[in-house]
Amino acid sequence: MVKKSLLLFRTVRHLKLKQIIYQFYYRLKPRKNLASYKPNSVIGLTFNALRFTTAYEITGLAGANCSFTFLNLKKDFAGTINWDYQGYGKLWNYNLQYFNYLHQTDITVELKQQWLHDIGSWLNIGKLKLEPYPVALRAINTIRFLSTEKLSDPLIIEDLYGQLDYLNDNLEFHLLGNHLLEDAFALFMGSSVFNNSTWAETSKRILYAELNEQILNDGGHFELSPMYHQIILFRVLELIDWYSKVEDYDCDFLKFVTSKAAEMLKWLELITFSNGDIPHFNDSAEGIAFTSAELFAFARQLNIKPNETLQLNGSGYRKYVSPKYECVVDAGDVGPSYQPGHSHSDMLSFVLYSKGVPIIVDTGTSTYQIGTKRTYERSTNAHNTVELPGCNQSEVWGGFRVGRRAEIEITKNTETALTAGHNGYRKKNVANHERNFIFADDVVSIIDVITGADELSLKALFHFHPNCKVEIQNPNKVFVNNIATIEFTGKNKLELQEYELANGYNKYLTATCLTVEFKKQLQTEITLL
Structure with missing residues (x-):
């Protein structure tokens, strides 16, 4: 017991005070269902579709028969999806909730809408609890799906608004790192589609602060995982893509995130082997993030070039x-x-x-x-x-x-x-x-x-x-x-x-x-x- 307490102390002593405060705050805070965050009326709730240059297709995650494959593990739900399925662990269930498969072209739009309706019903009654990280990724995927397919589904839009409102109220200050960045990317995207200035101000403030801290002086992401670097770089490129097409965008902010993308591109260029592989230092694996080649191609589509002044340094x-x-x-x-x-x-x-x-x-x-x-x-x-x-x-x-x-x-x-x-x-x-x-x-x-x-x-x-x-x-x-x-x-x-x-x-x-x-x-x- 004493040894475990000392180990815990040696771990916790490195946390920021903000993390500790928010750990207690979120543990004591009453948990609400999605219905509590949805607007009282959908009247006046307008979804402003975004435009994207960087098109991509996801394959092999979902089947029309409600089978799903994540982390190389397949589950067939035989028509009735258990959105809280934990048989393969929490990360597998999170992947189920992310809805990356909304970008599969071999799944009908109607079935994707049905799945969004279904998970929304679970969230509304508390059958599935709201959690910030999967909410953030699902919101990004849903916004892209609705925008690309030019859909106006009132039920999905109402659920999406509620999830973003929940996210704004539960930003992951207790974890920080890539989780808080993903929260901010989602909230900033949501602020644009729903014209919500409060979300915009909050998310932009987080993005300025966290990108400045999390992107090191050589362009590497501070969690020192080449895979997570690829994940965050894609989010930055995606933000530049849609935000550059929004009316009256903030020129200074766009310039800021573009400079961060250029730094991150150079680090990835330096760390990537000539055959396209990345070293699997820290938590890194195949098949999770876009490859370096795909990210370089996305950047070229956006006319973003690596910052050639950088060399490997602060990442170690x-x-x-x-x-x-x-x-x-x-x-x-x-x-x-x-x-x-x-x-x-x-x-x-x-x-x-x-x-x-x-x-x-x-x-x-x-x-x-x-x-x-x-x-x-x-x-x-x-x-x-x-x-x-x-x-x-x-x-x-x-x-x-x-x-x-x-x-x-x-x-x-x-x-x-x-x-x-x-x-x-x-x-x-x-x-x-x-x-x-x-x-x-x-x-x-x-x-x-x-x-x-x-x-x-x-x-x-x-x-x-x-x-x-x-x-x-x-x-x-x-x-x-x-x-x-x-x-x-x-x-x-x-x-x-x-x-x-x-x-x-x-x-x-x-x-x-x-x-x-x-x-x-x-x-x-x-x-x-």
């Missing part, structure tokens, strides 16, 4: 490129300090591609469900860095919590070298880990030095892509396909074992992990053939 990521390889290194802190829910214990991890082919990869994210798989995927053991026996660099726990955090310091940062260290093991073993990368044309050299743990057997971990055939050639050398050789100096033992690579949510591929045991210091030379 560094990328090194030669004719033979691309390597991305994570040398950033857990972030943001008050909302680290999507962070992993992965300092000084790296991902390596050769000529567009993945070699050493991140294990990725396959679930948000609390349990052994979620715990493993956030652990140091699941990343390409050095692990002390049974220790995580940072106290990742629960589904989205972090207690004590490792702190990183970069001491050398050039075009061909990076030296950084962290103190994540200081509490339990009074140990520090320093990792020195040296990048030559066809060789990546890594020197790991651990101080303060002289007697401990340490582990350097290398997670290979499933297409890699990894063989130990001799006591000091490993051969990877016809792509690379890896040679070690200072190792005690090499061992190959299987691990599960997250191939999207709830999908796995069996791959090989190389564990290198050593003491004090290890030198690794990866030679690209």
Whole structure:
């Protein structure tokens, strides 16, 4: 009990006071159904359709027989949809509520309207509770659907207004981060379609403040997940798209969000591999966000160009490129300090591609469900860095919590070298880990030095892509396909074992992990053939 209390304290102490206040406020606040937020009369409630340049189509989420597939898990409701279905967990149910499938062309408009009527009836009587995040995403999708199809459905419009009014009254100040941004994007869009100046003022104030804080000096999103960066970038591009076509738009605000889009585009351009992949650092997975290529295409449609003055900096990521390889290194802190829910214990991890082919990869994210798989995927053991026996660099726990955090310091940062260290093991073993990368044309050299743990057997971990055939050639050398050789100096033992690579949510591929045991210091030379 005492240990759990101390862990909770080490977690909560990083929160903003605003978050704590709103946590209590929303827990004590009486919960209302949608009917309580709807206008007393629909007379005078006008829906002003928006116009979009960036058209896109979603496929494979819903079937006309009321079957739904999210996170690679399918559920057939046989005609009667349970909007509160929890059989596959909360995130699956949220995806059901988001209504992204409104953009499927193989589902009739009439059936989509029927589904919106149905979920509205559940929300009106409290059979399904209102929650800000799914409300925000559903509102955005509904507005786009009604606008694109040129529909005037009084019942849907009335429900939509009520949900936006609820959102305005329940903005996620207790969470902040990408949740509050999504709330603001939805409310700002709603303010335009319903000519609501109060919503416009509130949402615009949030967007100014949060985009300034959440977009770092190198254009990266501060939750340090390439996937969430893609998600937020699309929202910014979508806002620019429709808002630039609204009469009497605020020129200064449009200029502001366009500049943020240009910064975010450059970060994404820098972090994306030449084959279009993103590194799956922190909570990142395939099949959730628009790809980098799609986002670059959207930006070109809007005539928005990347801010070429930026280089990777504040996000902590560094990328090194030669004719033979691309390597991305994570040398950033857990972030943001008050909302680290999507962070992993992965300092000084790296991902390596050769000529567009993945070699050493991140294990990725396959679930948000609390349990052994979620715990493993956030652990140091699941990343390409050095692990002390049974220790995580940072106290990742629960589904989205972090207690004590490792702190990183970069001491050398050039075009061909990076030296950084962290103190994540200081509490339990009074140990520090320093990792020195040296990048030559066809060789990546890594020197790991651990101080303060002289007697401990340490582990350097290398997670290979499933297409890699990894063989130990001799006591000091490993051969990877016809792509690379890896040679070690200072190792005690090499061992190959299987691990599960997250191939999207709830999908796995069996791959090989190389564990290198050593003491004090290890030198690794990866030679690209």
